[in-house]
Amino acid sequence: DADVTQTPRNRITKTGKRIMLECSQTKGHDRMYWYRQDPGLGLRLIYYSFDVKDINKGEISDGYSVSRQAQAKFSLSLESAIPNQTALYFCATSDPGTLAGELFFGEGSRLTVL
Amino acid sequence: KQEVTQIPAALSVPEGENLVLNCSFTDSAIYNLQWFRQDPGKGLTSLLLIQSSQREQTSGRLNASLDKSSGRSTLYIAASQPGDSATYLCAVSGGNEKLTFGTGTRLTIIP
Numbered sequence: 358d359a360d361v362t363q364t365p366r367n368r369i370t371k372t373g374k375r376i377m378l379e380c381s382q383t384k385g386h387d388r389m390y391w392y393r394q395d396p397g398l399g400l401r402l403i404y405y406s407f408d409v410k411d412i413n414k415g416e417i418s419d420g421y422s423v424s425r426q427a428q429a430k431f432s433l434s435l436e437s438a439i440p441n442q443t444a445l446y447f448c449a450t451s452d453p454g455t456l457a458g459e460l461f462f463g464e465g466s467r468l469t470v471l
Numbered sequence: 472k473q474e475v476t477q478i479p480a481a482l483s484v485p486e487g488e489n490l491v492l493n494c495s496f497t498d499s500a501i502y503n504l505q506w507f508r509q510d511p512g513k514g515l516t517s518l519l520l521i522q523s524s525q526r527e528q529t530s531g532r533l534n535a536s537l538d539k540s541s542g543r544s545t546l547y548i549a550a551s552q553p554g555d556s557a558t559y560l561c562a563v564s565g566g567n568e569k570l571t572f573g574t575g576t577r578l579t580i581i582p
Contacts, residue, residue, distance in 0.1 A: 399571075400560075447514055458503055458564055459520045460515075
């Protein structure tokens with residue numbers, strides 16, 4: 358089983374719908390991240406969390422919200438999806454204390470908003 | 472604002488050749504630099520991480536170097552194999568949880 362698991366892997370939805378992408382990890386890391394990847398733009402940070410009580414905005418947080426339900430779970434929500442949120446979304450974890458900031462990624466969730 | 476550039480965007484080489492992938496960044500005040508591999512439809516796999524105090528890291532056929540003063544890193548792949556075909560991304564950390572990614576080099580190894 359993957360250390361960082363994302364669900365769903367693929368989702369097609371319509372403009373205005375609420376969408377939740379879920380991430381769970383078995384690595385025991387405190388730090389979790391949500392990124393989006395767009396062709397030609399590289400990966401950009403949406404939100405990150407250092408622990409259950411700590412949530413921080415990344416560079417492109419508008420239109421998104423997150424919830425850290427437990428150390429192992431970090432979900433990303435789009436309250437009212439719009440077409441320019443069509444992208445590949447990645448969850449990642451890290452443990453800077455022992456791994457000097459190395460990131461471990463899930464396999465991605467491809468979201469299409471029509 | 473940190474900017475990370477990877478040139479070329481795509482590269483094809485015959486199997487068995489050694490090759491170098493390039494990554495350049497504009498702000499030398501970095502915490503670390505990571506190289507990742509991304510296969511189609513898959514997530515990113517960390518290949519090598521170089522701390523700002525290090526000059527290089529090696530893992531098997533891979534060797535990554537870092538020259539902060541010139542804002543450059545290279546990923547050297549020895550004796551390339553078809554299984555090395557993937558997109559390679561570099562990412563620079565400023566130590567504030569902000570990783571700046573390049574857009575990657577798509578590598579194709581020709582059997």
